[in-house]
Amino acid sequence: MYLFNTLTKKKEHFVPLEDDLVRVYVCGVTVYDDGHLGHARSAVVFDVLRRYLIFKGFRVTYVKNYTDIDDKIINRALKENRPWTEIVTQYIEAYARDMHRLKVSKPDVEPRATEHMPEIIDMIAQLVEKGFAYQINGDVYYEVGAYKGYGRLSGRKEEELLAGARVEVDERKKNPMDFALWKASKPGEPGWESPWGSGRPGWHIECSAMSIRHLGRTFDIHGGGRDLVFPHHENEVAQSCAYTGQEFARYWVHNGFVTIDDEKMSKSLGNFFTIKEIFEKSNWKDSVTGETLRYFLLSTHYRSDLNFSDKALSEAKSAVDNLYDLFRRLEESDSTFKGDNDQALERPLKEFEKQFEGAMDDDLNTPRAIAEFQRLRGEINKLLSAGLSNQAKKKAMGSFLKFGAPLGLWQVATKDWEFSPFTVKLSVADSGTVELEESIVIEKGEPSDEWVEQQIQRRREARERKDFAEADKIRKEVESKGVKLEDRPDGTTRWKR
């Protein structure tokens, strides 16, 4: 398998440090607000990386942190006049819920900064001791000039950084690029006792401390959004390598942004909206919304930017609907089965498997992998109309399930799939804020299955006595409630929401 490594700026053959064990650390979120679609993308991308590694037969230790102490958390607590711990608890729960709805598997370890204070303090102390950091009035700074490899990850030279520096000038720093490892706490702020007085860790040190603690001094993959490359990951590399004297993460993997009107989704632009919002305003049940979002998020290569819109989402939904339509037919036993094309199924399945792995092995090319699924859909549809035994259909369905697993797709029970179109409208208001406007016509869970079955029975009787006007009237009535009827060749009728 090949992965694009930000460190070397090229695709590299991925080989873990220790035979079949892959150690992965992914930067999680700072828990001071609800997660937005950008967070969803990062989470899904690395979830797929993890799933695919397991699919390939690796064992994976997957660590994803929560940053649970930070200026933004303190500010939010101050603003809302609540304890900061309450903010943290609330948003960790919210994030966990989002992840669950997106079908992102739970990491093996979910460390929190506040639970690693001894390691963090010890690491800073040693950096000071080794001459890579210095203390000023209770603050501790990392001295960029003392480490020769600074800028390696982000591809910057120190002079360039200085030339373009927009960093707030702090006269006390030896170099404007020096960054805080430890921040002295002001009265009333949360603080932990340390050799430099009461304070809290800087943003970057926690990830170094937690990754080293849970994965060792050198581990395989470190991931996160592209915006973390500089300064966050650059700083992590600097402080970690200075601390351990050895290599830190071997492969750095970064995902592209989610954009709105081709601009990065971000808090400051106000063009973001939350994962929670999409689920709550969607007219589908969570499993269907989650699947649609996953499909959408994986339909573009992870390193490219991905533009979000209501149109893009409904296109994704249509594409997934067509797959589930096939799944339903694969699961129906067909009493009119005639031909025998079971043998003809072998070749497309084999070819698909080969292409799927080829795509995924090539730097996690999920758009290509998805295209292969679509191609297979066409092949199987053809065979299906020619006639496939129930056993062959089961086998075909098995392939979708098996190869969909690494993407986290096709796992919704077909009876739970909802075929109704997307009815949530996304709009960017003049103010620059993004809103989801609801235009839901159909209540969730309505009408009842029993009612639909009754109408189908009524319609069948009408059709039998050739009263097509009545039959069409019933169809219209049922459709007005969001249910579509499909007559099958054997005279039975299937229906879908």
Add this chain to the structure above:
RNA sequence: GGCGCCGUACCCAAGUGGCUAAGGGAGCAGUCUGCAAAACUGCGAUUCAGCGGUUCGAACCCGCUCGGCGCCUCCA
């Protein structure tokens, strides 16, 4: 200002030196159907922002131009 990414059909999106430029969505036409849906078949880029160069050969390599975006500040 420094560094970097991107520009492929109506929309989304693979492909990055050589078979007919994947796949999806939308559209149109046809087959099937009492009607419909689904499915299937056909149609759709002589062309990959533009110009120039390298090469036997380029969407893919190089240069310039135009357009869009990102990082350099908290950010997935």
